[in-house]
Amino acid sequence: MVIKTGPLPFAADVAVPHAARGIVVFAHGSGSSRLSPRNRHVAAQLNTAGLATVLFDLLTEEEAEDRRNVFDIALLGRRMAEAVVEAHEQYPRLPVGLFGASTGAAAALHAAARHEDIVRAVVSRGGRPDLALDVLDRVRAPTLLIVGGWDEPVIDMNRAALAALRCVKHLEIVPGATHLFEEPGTLDRVVMLAIDWFRQHLKAETEP
Numbered sequence: 001m002v003i004k005t006g007p008l009p010f011a012a013d014v015a016v017p018h019a020a021r022g023i024v025v026f027a028h029g030s031g032s033s034r035l036s037p038r039n040r041h042v043a044a045q046l047n048t049a050g051l052a053t054v055l056f057d058l059l060t061e062e063e064a065e066d067r068r069n070v071f072d073i074a075l076l077g078r079r080m081a082e083a084v085v086e087a088h089e090q091y092p093r094l095p096v097g098l099f100g101a102s103t104g105a106a107a108a109l110h111a112a113a114r115h116e117d118i119v120r121a122v123v124s125r126g127g128r129p130d131l132a133l134d135v136l137d138r139v140r141a142p143t144l145l146i147v148g149g150w151d152e153p154v155i156d157m158n159r160a161a162l163a164a165l166r167c168v169k170h171l172e173i174v175p176g177a178t179h180l181f182e183e184p185g186t187l188d189r190v191v192m193l194a195i196d197w198f199r200q201h202l203k204a205e206t207e208p
Contacts (some may be wrong), residue, residue: 008143012056012083015047016091022120022194023052023094025087027080027111029070029102029128038180038187042125045191047119052094054087058107071103074129079108084111088118095202097121098141105145106131113138121201123194126154126179130141134163144197146190148177162179168201170200 010057016023024046026039034040034055036193041055058076063069080098088096096118100108105127112119113135122143129136129145143165145158155173160171162171 012054013054014052014054016038016052017047017050019050020052020094021050022097023054023087023091023180024097024099024181024198024202025054025080025083025108026056027076027098027100027104027108028055028131029100029104029107036101038125039099041187042099042191042194046099046195046198048196049199051097051195052091056083057058058104071131073103073106073110076103076107077114077135080104080107080111080116084115084118088115095120097123097198099123099125101125101164103128103131105129109139109143110135112141112143114201118142120203121198123197124158125185125190125194126151126181128154128157133161133164136164137166139165139208140167142169142197142201143170144193145169146193147171147173148179148181148186149173149175151176154179 028036034057046053058079106125107130109132112122120142122141124145126128147155147158173184181187
């Protein structure tokens with residue numbers, strides 16, 4: 001699959017399990033890429049749970065070298081929104097969810113606000129949803145914010161974002177986890193929470 005964002009085509013890693021019940025587009029953050037081991041681990045587990053996944057790079061290698069681009073939420077959000085449309089057009093029968101990490105969470109929320117008719121659910125892992133405060137009141141997709149219990153500054157940022165959201169929402173704090181969820185068992189907890197959230201909210205129109 002190739003995602004076209006403006007004049008730039010981005011290669012994407014797509015996995016569609018048999019009888020998939022939804023498709024989740026990943027938004028990497030802080031200069032990471034679709035090769036992020038944490039997001040690839042989460043994506044593999046979502047595939048096992050029957051969810052298709054799309055991982056692509058929000059920035060080119062050259063763009064990622066400029067740290068200003070990493071925090072250009074308008075740029076990242078626009079590209080994420082275009083990826084959402086691309087995924088929906090290529091897999092129209094699969095309801096779309098978004099999974100964002102760090103600044104990618106803000107990009108995902110921008111995309112959700114722009115395409116409320118397409119995006120059905122959002123999950124943020126160690127995200128910076130506070131960077132999307134200007135659009136949070138327009139997000140309609142049920143949104144789960146997951147933060148490590150030892151990631152204190154980011155907890156406060158997520159609490160501020162939670163208060164600004166006007167959709168179905170929940171903040172889950174994972175005990176013993178730092179920002180990257182590198183501690184034993186903490187990323188697996190993220191996986192379980194994400195699967196439960198997507199299973200609950202990624203339903204086809206004909207499902208009850």
